[in-house]
Amino acid sequence: MSETRRLYFDDACLLEFDAEVVERREHESHPAVVLDRTAFYPESGGQPWDRGTLGGVPVLQVLDLEGAILHVLDGPAPEGRVHGAVDRAVRFDHMQQHTGQHVLSQAFWELLKGETRSFHMGPDLSTLEIGLPKISDADCDRVEDRANAVVWEDRQVKTYFVPEERIGEVPLRRPPKKQGLLRVVEVDGFDYSACGGTHVRRTGEIGLIRLGGVEKIRGNLRFEFLCGGRALCDYRAKDRTVRRLAASFSCSAADAGGQVERISAEGKALKKRARRLEERLAAFEAAEIVRAAPGRVIAGVLEDKTPEEARFLALNIVRRGDFAVAYGASGESQGHVILARAESLKADLRQAVPAVAAVVPVKGGGGPSLVELVAADKSRLGEAVEAAARWLAEHP
Ligand SMILES: [Zn+2]
Incomplete structure (x- = not known):
């Protein structure tokens, strides 16, 4: 291929030019041309190629092939004399x-x-x-x-x-x-x-x-x-960003960084405290549930609890006596079924999975005394929990 004259060598501000097409070819299934002269910079030396048009056709890529500069086009390759325009802002x-x-x-x-x-x-x-x-x-x-x-x-x-x-x-x-x-x-x-x-x-x-x-x-x-x-x-x-932060904390822009750090540390401390309180509350709740329990099996969908909270409550209950628990709780997009039983009971809860899966497809598992199943379809959580409770009643 013939060497292309690089107009940008003499004048980097020259963006419009006329040139002769000296070769037409294909590059990665796009039409491409070599010109006798060009203002387009090809990718090289850490600098990306120029954008713009050749004969009105957008230039996709500009490559330096050992001296010949190849213009890869997003449309039919022009022939003969062609007008080139390099994108000013990008250049x-x-x-x-x-x-x-x-x-x-x-x-x-x-x-x-x-x-x-x-x-x-x-x-x-x-x-x-x-x-x-x-x-x-x-x-x-x-x-x-x-x-x-x-x-x-x-x-x-x-x-x-x-x-x-x-x-x-x-x-x-x-x-x-x-x-x-x-x-x-x-x-x-x-x-x-x-x-x-x-x-x-x-x-x-x-x-x-x-x-x-x-x-x-x-x-x-x-x-x-x-x-x-x-x-x-x-x-x-x-x-x-800084001014928005400063406004939301009612402080100066210079103090915004310190405020973010303070609030973040406060948030972490509050989270820890909330977890401790939740644990204490779960103990009280578990005691109340056990007192009112109709029998060995305790079951239901806990509308106001996260799956983590439901699991924590179930474990609290089974530590208080010979109980088996089937709880349902909603995650962000999925339904969770939590099965737990007292260590004194014999049933292997993993064998309850088919009974739940018969109602709704589930993933997950666990051990003999604790199983957690996740269903992509939340709408049948109640039926799934009922099926699990029936299985628990039949398997002491
Ligand atoms: Zn340089």
Whole structure:
């Protein structure tokens, strides 16, 4: 295939262009074309491909096949002369993230001697892997401050080609991966990288650079980061969340985090207390039920109890005498049948399962003295409990 002329090398702001279709083919059952020249950036170097249209047909994917750039299309491939239009918003977003990455990488290197190991630009977040074993919050802030200072200085971002044999004269941050004529992207006097991506013209266009979460990976640190429009959207969303929290707690935004922690700790303590109270209540309830029990078998559907509460009550009852219990209780979407008997009784409750399953399909099981069955169909819980109670009456 013939080499495609990359218009974005000379001008990353050129979005509309005319070109000649030089080859038509298929890619994963989609039509695809190679042009003599293109402004579309193909996926490469951690940067995703451009979006847009060719001859009015949406471009699904752009691939670099050893110099020839393949445009995969969501419709019939055009022939002859074709007009291309690159999506401006997506391209500019990529330019902001990518140039921001160069600035961040150099800030990590300059301040901490942290080398960039890899870069990935995702649809929402980008990540940068830096060869550092750990980092303090203070150092994160220094790197972020340095990167943003370079943005505010509004330095020019220049691109030029240097032959491989003269690349030693350029103070590249990383040795080049390619050979031959090398494309250098220089953030004026600050960073020099061999790179084929699309970049903004001046660092001011990057906007805010924000470091996000960091995690350890392969002995390095992987940072999330956001630049420009993405940083603005992130700040907007987080600011709204914090203000909503502050309003619901009637506190200042600065105090919202502390309030959440306090309320969460309070919630846990209350849950513990509630469990203790439930246990005491179950003991009283069990005593009352046993007093009024008509005989050995106690059965019913407990409308106001969760399956856990019903199981707890059943176990409390069978500890008080020679009782066998069949309780029904509703879970979130399923019906539960709980069978329990006193250790002094002989019946193996697992053998009661077919009697319940004859009424409604159930899953679950247990041991000889405790069985819990779950039915997807809650509507027949009453009948299922009745069947279980009959079985208990027949099997002392
Ligand atoms: Zn780059």
